[in-house]
Amino acid sequence: MVLSKWKQTMIKERLKNIVEKAFVQASRDGKMGGLSECPEPIIIERPKLPEHGDLACGVALKLARHAKSSPVAIANTLAEYIKTLPEAQNGCISNFEVANPGFINFRLGKSWLADVIHEVHAQKSNYGRELVGENKRVLIEYVSANPTGSLHIGHGRNAVFGSCLANLFAFAGYKVEQEFYVNDAGAQIAALGECALAAYQRKLGQSVDYPEGGYPEESLSEYIDIVIERNGDKYLALSGDEAILAVGNETKCVIQKAQEDLLEKLGVKFERWFSEESLHKAHKVDQAMAVLASNNHSYEADGALWLKSKELGDERDRVLRKSSGDYTYLANDAAYHLDKFNRGYDLMVNIWGADHHGQVPGLKAIVTALGFDPKKLEVVLTQIVNLNRDGKAVRMSKRRGTVVMLDEVMDEVGVDAVRYYLAESNPNNPINFDLELAKKQSKDNPAFYLQYAHARCCSILRRALEPVKDLESGELKDPVVTEQMLTEWENEYAHRANLFLAGFEEDEAKFGYQKSLVMRLEALPQEVREAATSWQPGRLASFGYEVAKDLMKTYEESRVITADLSVTKARLGLIMATRQVLANVLKIIGVSAPERM
RNA sequence: GCGCCUGUAGCUCAGUGGAUAGAGCACCCGCCUUCUAAGCGGAUUGUCGUAGGUUCAAAUCCUACCAGGCGCGCCA
Structure with a gap:
């Protein structure tokens, strides 16, 4: 396979x-302190400082304790043997040396660099693929x-992170859904319906009170407009629960469609929108409760049904069915995850906002109680997004006082910048999203800079295919x-x-820039891995910035289009x-790659 | 009070036991008759929250503490 061939040609x-x-030969000659096998992994790294060469190996530091010798002495021994190897003498390594405290520093020759460029062209859009996922279903x-x-x-952060993780996993050899x-279960729709119906009636001129403590009327307004546009005043004829459910359901459909459209605009596409209501209709929640009971992980007390989660590592037991007879979200989650596990995935990842982290032990407990391996289910928590404008916190929103809506940010700074900034960060850390920076069309804005680098490559190619204007004669x-x-x-x-x-x-300095670029390209598979x-898909965003x-x-120092055709080529x-x-x-990070800007 | 996350340059962050802790921004100084100056080069910037411990070696691992965020419902 192409991938395994590349493995052998990777410089590291x-x-x-x-x-x-070198180690094997040295140890065979008894020069490795009696070691016959290398007890430490041999890791080749890129040193931070250019004086330390292009690539370095610090294995001698780790071998010191095993071989009962100094790191420098071991490194020197290894170096002597490396000198005798034919693989090290064909122009791949231009030179190497031992440096304190025991590193072996290599400087690369040009032929390996040429191999890297060749390899990228051979694999094209597959370059960088790694098979870490082993075709597992996730x-x-x-x-x-x-x-x-x-x-x-x-x-938005949750969506971008999830979608980047999905892209990354797919690129890394997982089968991703x-x-x-x-x-959308009944109680939820009823709660929405109560507000939606009131808003609907009020928009159609009826003087009814809006429910206190419900969803803000303003937040539903645009959706109710669509409900009216589609249905006119036909729901006014209904009354009571019938009206609430009908309007609630219609409003829910409108809202879900809006969410779907917005997410698609953000480059986020789901295989499946899984309906909670479908679980209830198929009596899946009852079935999950039956499993818990038969596994002896639940009990009745105070008129409610409880999960014995404390004995499964949770801090307390949790309610599954309230004394009112309604199920809690946890019971519904039991049914949902029972369904997920039965679908046979090797790994399930839930991405939640960090404010839900208190639910993780309960979910883990209930999965265990259902008889599944909780290690197959991982929850990733994404921290808060703080928006700034010129260093000041942004809190205003058209529709809500405290929360900034995703579509407003997308409209203001553009999809690509939103994706870049939300993708680039580690989900464990809060983000400080600077709206003004994200809009800048200059190198200050890494999202822009990264795209600009791509556009610049395209522009060089375009230019090479255009007629050349002679500077003197014109x-x-x-x-x-x-x-x-x-x-x-x-x-x-x-x-x-x-x-x-x-x-x-x-020229050594100019070649240095080219070498840095090529070595960066060479690092993509490792970065993906x-x-x-x-x-952490965000690492690839940072990596892309380094490539840029x-x-x-290199662009500054070495002209691409020259008089010498072989150089140009x-x-x-x-x-x-x-x-x-x-x-x-x-x-992978879902940002567009423009050909011109 | 308990649990989870975070603490690294003025700001935003990288750093997954190894060399002198790195980038970007901001600030300062240079660079446009040639492929996008929408750019490049250079200079300045640190008690790695604090204190112990493990190690030849700690920003990184362990313990305690300090500070900030979030969570601790028969809410979802």
């Missing part, structure tokens, strides 16, 4: 093999906002590159690594490889 992997081989449930009002910026759980000359040449080149980029050697600068294993910075430096290949890496990253 190759260096690791070289160090490993369900990501997120947003799951009540269908009783508009989505706010906190839902995305699901939105809709709290006359137009043929384009440096024709469409036909480009087609041929693209084929060669994917099949030959050597051609990229012509693009590297002789780390982001996927730590569930490296691109800009090689450098255009590097630029297009960079564009591909940026595009792959942007796709």
Whole structure:
């Protein structure tokens, strides 16, 4: 497979093999303090400081204790053996040295860098894929906002994080499904219906009181307008619970559609909108309660049904069915998660707002009580979003006093900026979202800068295909590159690594920038792996920003379109490889990759 | 009171036991007849919340404490 072939050509992997081989030979000669196998993993890292080379290995530091020798002595021994290896002498490593406190620092030669560019072209949109997910089936449930009002910026964070995680997991070899759980059960709709009906009647000129303590009338207004537009005054004929349920249900549908549309605009698409009501209709909640009872995990007391969650690690027992006879959300969650587990996923992820973290022990307990493995269910909590404008907190909203609505922010700063800023952060940390920064069309705005880098790559390519204007005479000359040449080149980029050697600068400083860029491109698979294993898609946003910075430096120092066709060909290949890496990253975080800006 | 999250440069944050703790912003100084100056280069910036402990090595692991956020319903 292509992926396994790339494994062998990854620079870090190759260096690791070289160090490993050196260790094996040294230990065979009895120079590793009696060790026959390497007891520590050999890790090749990129040093922070350029003086420490392009890549470094610190394994000697870790071996010191095992081999009962100093790190520097071990590193020197390893270095001597590395010198004798043929793999280290074919232009891949330009030089290497041992440095205190025992690192082996490598400086890379040009042929490995050419291999990297070639590899990106060979794999294109698949470049960076890693198989950490092993084709496991994972369900990501997120947003799951009540269908009783508009989505706010906190839902936006939840939505963007969930969608990025889904994209990342899919790229990293999971089979992903995305699901939105809709709290559309009878009681919820009745509560909504009461307010919606009053708002409906009042809009149609009837003088009725609006329910106190319900959803703010203003927050329902735009949805009631649509209900009236579609149905006219026909619900006025109904009365009592019938009217409440009818208007409630209609309003719920309108609201859910609005949520769906807004999320789609944000680049968030679910396989399934899972209805809570469907659980009730199919008596799934009763069935879940029966399972709990038969597993001896519930009991009746004070007229209510309780879950014995305390004996399953929770701080207290929790109510499943109130003395009123109604089920609690926990009982409904039992039915929902029973359904999820029965669908056979290897992993289920729930993404919740951090204000719900108190429910996690209850959910874990009930999953255990149902007889499932709670380790298959993970809850990720997303912290609050604070909005700022010029350093001052924003709290105003058209529809609510305290919460800022998602659509307002999307309208103001644009979908891409919203996605970037919500994607970039670690969900554990609160976000400080600066509206003015997000709108800036300059490098101050990383969202813009990242897209601009992609557009710049495209613009170089466009320029190469355009006629050239001679600066002195002013006359137009043929384009440096024709469409036909480009087609041929693209084929060669994917099949030959050597051609990229012509693009590297002789000048050490200029070559340094090119090398930084190529090594950055080389790091994408590793970045994807780390982001996927730590569930932090935001790392890729930061990575993309680094790629963009490296691109800009190379762009400044090395002209792509030159008089020398082989140089042009090689450098255009590097630029297009960079564009591909940026595009792959942007796709995961769900930000568009514009061809021009 | 108990639980969870957070504490790193003036600000926003990265740093998942290893080298001199890094970026961006802000501030200051340079750079446009050539592929987007919507840009690039340079300078300044630190009791890693505090105190102990583990380790050859701690921002990172352990313990206690301090500060901020959130949560502790027969609400959802």
